[in-house]
Amino acid sequence: MAASLEGGLPAFWDEVTSPAAVAALELTFVASLVVVLVNAITGTLVAWVLIRDDFRGKSVVNAIIDLPFALPTIVAGLTLLAVYGPGSPLGVDVAYTRAAIVVALLFVTLPFVVRAVQPVLLELDREMEEAAASLGARSFTIFRRIVLPNLLPAVLSGAALSFGKAVGEFGSVVLISGNVPLETEVASVHIFKAIESDQPAAAAAVSVVLLVLSFAVLAVADVLERRSRRHDA
Amino acid sequence: MRSFPGSRYALRTVALGYLAVVLALPFSAIVYYTFRDGLGPVWEALTDPLFVSALKLTLIAVGIAVPVNTIFGVACAMALVRRPPKHGTWLINSLIGLPLALSPVVVGLALILVYGEDGWLGGWLVESGFQIIFSTPGIVLATIFVTLPFVVREVVPVLREVGTDQEEVAWTLGASRAQTFRRVTLPAIRWGVAYGVVLTTARALGEYGAVAVVSGRLAGKTETLTLHVDEEYLRFNEVAAYTTSLVLAFLAVLTLVAMNVFKPRTHKEVADVDRRPPGNEAV
Numbered sequence: 001m002a003a004s005l006e007g008g009l010p011a012f013w014d015e016v017t018s019p020a021a022v023a024a025l026e027l028t029f030v031a032s033l034v035v036v037l038v039n040a041i042t043g044t045l046v047a048w049v050l051i052r053d054d055f056r057g058k059s060v061v062n063a064i065i066d067l068p069f070a071l072p073t074i075v076a077g078l079t080l081l082a083v084y085g086p087g088s089p090l091g092v093d094v095a096y097t098r099a100a101i102v103v104a105l106l107f108v109t110l111p112f113v114v115r116a117v118q119p120v121l122l123e124l125d126r127e128m129e130e131a132a133a134s135l136g137a138r139s140f141t142i143f144r145r146i147v148l149p150n151l152l153p154a155v156l157s158g159a160a161l162s163f164g165k166a167v168g169e170f171g172s173v174v175l176i177s178g179n180v181p182l183e184t185e186v187a188s189v190h191i192f193k194a195i196e197s198d199q200p201a202a203a204a205a206v207s208v209v210l211l212v213l214s215f216a217v218l219a220v221a222d223v224l225e226r227r228s229r230r231h232d233a
Numbered sequence: 234m235r236s237f238p239g240s241r242y243a244l245r246t247v248a249l250g251y252l253a254v255v256l257a258l259p260f261s262a263i264v265y266y267t268f269r270d271g272l273g274p275v276w277e278a279l280t281d282p283l284f285v286s287a288l289k290l291t292l293i294a295v296g297i298a299v300p301v302n303t304i305f306g307v308a309c310a311m312a313l314v315r316r317p318p319k320h321g322t323w324l325i326n327s328l329i330g331l332p333l334a335l336s337p338v339v340v341g342l343a344l345i346l347v348y349g350e351d352g353w354l355g356g357w358l359v360e361s362g363f364q365i366i367f368s369t370p371g372i373v374l375a376t377i378f379v380t381l382p383f384v385v386r387e388v389v390p391v392l393r394e395v396g397t398d399q400e401e402v403a404w405t406l407g408a409s410r411a412q413t414f415r416r417v418t419l420p421a422i423r424w425g426v427a428y429g430v431v432l433t434t435a436r437a438l439g440e441y442g443a444v445a446v447v448s449g450r451l452a453g454k455t456e457t458l459t460l461h462v463d464e465e466y467l468r469f470n471e472v473a474a475y476t477t478s479l480v481l482a483f484l485a486v487l488t489l490v491a492m493n494v495f496k497p498r499t500h501k502e503v504a505d506v507d508r509r510p511p512g513n514e515a516v
Contacts, residue, residue, distance in 0.1 A: 042251050049248035053241060061249070063493050067256060070485035070492070072439030074459045075478040078466060079259040082266050082475075089262075107255055139240065168336025170442035171459070175466065188338045188442065195342055195446055204346065207339040214334040218327070 015205035023182045024190035025209060031098065031186065032166035035105040036159045043113025043162075044155055050114070051121045065115070068108050073171025076107055081176045096178030101186060104172040109162035116158030117151055124150055153227050160221035164214050263482050267475040278465075278473035279480075286453045287461035287477070293369065294444075294457065295437045298376040302433050306384025307426060311418075313385075314392040332381050340378050341446025344371060367449030372457060375443040380436045384429035391425030392418075428495040435488040439481060 015021060050062050068076065082088075084103055085095035094100045124147065132142045170188040177184045179193070187210055194203035267275060278284060313325065332340065348365040349355045358365060365371045399421070403413040419426075441459040448455040456464060458477055466474035 042248075045244065046248045046252065049245050053245050055245060061252065063489055064252075064256060064260075066489055066492060067260065067485065070435050070439075070488040071260075072441060072459050072462075072481045072485070074441040074462050075263070075439070075481050075485075076259070078462060078474060078478055079262045079266075082262045083259045090258075103255075107259065110255060164334050168334075168339065170336060170338050170445075175463070188336045191336070191338045191342060192442075192446065195338075195345065200342070200346065200351075203342050207336075207342055210336055210339060214336075215327075218330065218334045 011201065012205050012208070015202045016209060018202070020181045020185070021190060021202070021206050024185050024187045025206065027098065027101070027185070028167055028187040028210075029213075031101050031105060032163050034102055035109055035166050036163045038102075038106060039109055039113045039162050040155050040159045043110070043158060044117050044151065047114045047117035047121055051118060065111050068110050073108060073169070074175070077104060077172040077175040080104055080107060080172065085176065095176055096180070096184060098184055100176040100178075101173055101184065104176050105166045105169055108169055108172050109165050112162040112165065113155060113158035116154045116161070120151055120154040121147075153224050157221050157224035160217050160224060164217040164221070167213055167217070168210060260482070263475060263478050267472065267479045270472060274472040275476050278470075278476040281473065283453050283456065284461060284473070284477060287456045287458050288480075290369065290372065290456065291438060291458040294373050294376040295434060297373050298380050298437045299430060299433050301377055302380050303384050303426065303430055305381070306429060306433075307388055307422075309385045310388035310392055311414075314389055315397070329382050329385050332379050337379060337440065337442025338446055340443040341375060344375055344378065344443070344447050348374070366447050367451070368455060371447040372444050372455060375447050376437050376440055379440050379443050380433045383432040383436065384426065387425045387429035387432070388422055391422045395421045424495055428492070431488060431491045431495060435485065438484055438488075 016025075046065070050058065050065075080100075080103060081095060083090065084092050084100065086093055094103060128146050129142050132146055133139075137145070168188055169186070170192065173186055174189055174192075177186060177189065179185050179189050181190075185193075187206055191203045191206050191210075194200070194206070309329070313322070318325070345352060345366055347353050347355070348358065348371065350359055350366070352366075355366065363370070365374065395418075399417050400413050403417045408416070439459060440457075441463070444457055445460060445463070448457070448460060450456060450460060450464065452464065458481055462474050462477045462481070465471075465477065
C-alpha cells in the first residue's frame with residue numbers, strides 16, 4: 001500500500017479528492033449506512049422470530065440465513081439482477097440505480113446482525129420480562145426498556161460487521177449497479193476500474209481510505225464485542 | 234409477558250416476508266432461469282470447453298488453498314494459544330483478521346503491487362521466468378489470501394476450550410510432542426478444523442473480486458468459475474451464466490449442509506445457534 005505514497009502526500013491527496021473518487025467514497029459510505037440501519041432493524045426482527053416464535057420449517061429458515069455467506073457474490077449479483085432488474089418477474093426494475101446497490105448490500109450483509117443477536121436473545125433471562133409484565137408494562141414497553149438495552153451491544157457489533165462488509169463489497173454490486181462514474185460507482189468498483197486502466201496510484205489511494213475505514217470498523221466491532229461479552233457475565 | 238397472537242403473526246409475517254424478498258426469491262430465480270429454455274442449452278453450457286477449463290482452474294485453486302490454509306491455520310492457532318508471544322498478540326490477531334475486513338479488490342491490488350510486472354518482487358520474478366499475475370499462481374495466491382483466517386479463527390476457541398490437561402497427562406506418560414499432537418490434540422479439535430475447512434472451501438470456490446483483479450481473464454486459461462459467470466453474462470450467454478451460477482449455488486447449499494453438520498459440535502455452549510456470523514468469530 002506504500003505505493004500510494006510514492007508520489008508523495010500531495011499526489012495521494014489529489015487522487016483521493018478527484019471528483020470520481022469522492023463521489024464513489026461518498027456513495028459507498030451512505031449506501032453502507034442505509035444498509036446498516038435497515039439491517040439493525042430487520043436483523044433484530046428476524047432473530048426475534050427465530051428464537052421466540054415457533055413455526056413449521058423454522059430450522060430450515062434458520063439454516064438459510066447463512067446462504068449469503070456461502071453463495072459466491074457474483075452469483076448473488078446475477079440473481080438479484082434477474083429478480084430486480086429488467087424483465088423482473090415482480091415488475092420491480094431498480095437495475096443501474098443507487099437503490100440496486102442497497103438491495104445487493106442488504107443481501108450480502110443479511111447474516112451479520114441476525115447471527116450476533118440470536119445467542120444473546122437465547123440467553124436472555126425471561127424473568128425480567130415477566131416481572132415487568134406482572135407490574136403492568138405493555139409488550140412494547142417491555143421490549144423498549146428491557147429487551148432492547150440487553151440486545152443493543154450485539155446489534156451494534158453485528159451492524160459494525162455488516163458495515164465493514166458493505167464498504168468493501170464488489171462482486172454482488174458490479175453487475176447490478178451499472179457502474180456509472182459519479183452516479184452509481186461504488187469505491188470497490190472505482191478501484192477495480194483504476195487497476196484495469198493502469199492507474200495503480202489512483203487505485204491505491206482510494207484503497208487506503210477503504211483500509212482505514214475497515215480498520216476503524218473492526219476496532220469498533222472489537223470493543224462492542226468485548227462489551228457485550230461482559231454484559232453476558 | 235402479555236403477547237397478543239395478532240402481533241406475533243404480524244412479526245412472523247414481516248420477518249419471513251423480508252427473508253423471502255431478499256433471500257429466497259433471488260435464490261430460486263437461479264433455478265428458474267437456468268432451466269427456462271429446457272435441458273439442451275444447460276448441457277451445452279456444462280460441456281463448453283471454457284466451462285470445463287474454468288472448473289479445472291477453480292478446483293486447482295481450491296485444492297491448493299484449502300490444504301495450505303488448513304496446515305497454516307492449525308499451526309498458527311497452536312502457536313497463538315499454546316505459546317502466546319509476550320507482545321504483539323493483538324497485531325497478529327488483526328493481521329489474521331485483515332483479509333475479512335479488506336475489500337477483495339484491495340487484496341487483488343496489493344498482490345499486483347507486490348507481484349505485478351512493476352511490483353516490488355514482480356520484476357525479479359518475471360526475469361527469473363515466473364509469472365504470477367495474470368496466470369494461475371496469482372489466482373492461487375489471491376485465493377489463499379482471502380481464505381487465510383477461517384481455520385485459525387475456528388480452531389483458536391476450540392483449543393482454548395479443550396485446555397491443556399490431557400496434553401500434560403500425555404507428556405507425563407512419556408509421549409513425544411508429535412505423538413501428543415497426533416493422538417491427543419488433533420482428535421480434540423477435529424470438528425473445529427472441519428468447520429474451518431468448510432468455510433475455507435466455500436470462500437475459495439466463490440471468490441470473485443480478488444481473483445478478477447489478478448487473473449487477466451484469458452478465457453480458457455485464467456478464468457475461474459466465478460469469472461466465467463461474469464464473462465458469459467457479458468457475452469449475452471445468459472443460460473451459460475445461470476448454469477454456472479447454479480453449479481456454484483449447488484456447492485453453496487452443500488456448504489450450508491456441511492456447516493450445519495459441524496457447527497453444533499464446535500459450538501456446544503449455544504446448541505444450534507452460531508455465536509457470530511461465520512468467519513467472523515473473534516480470535
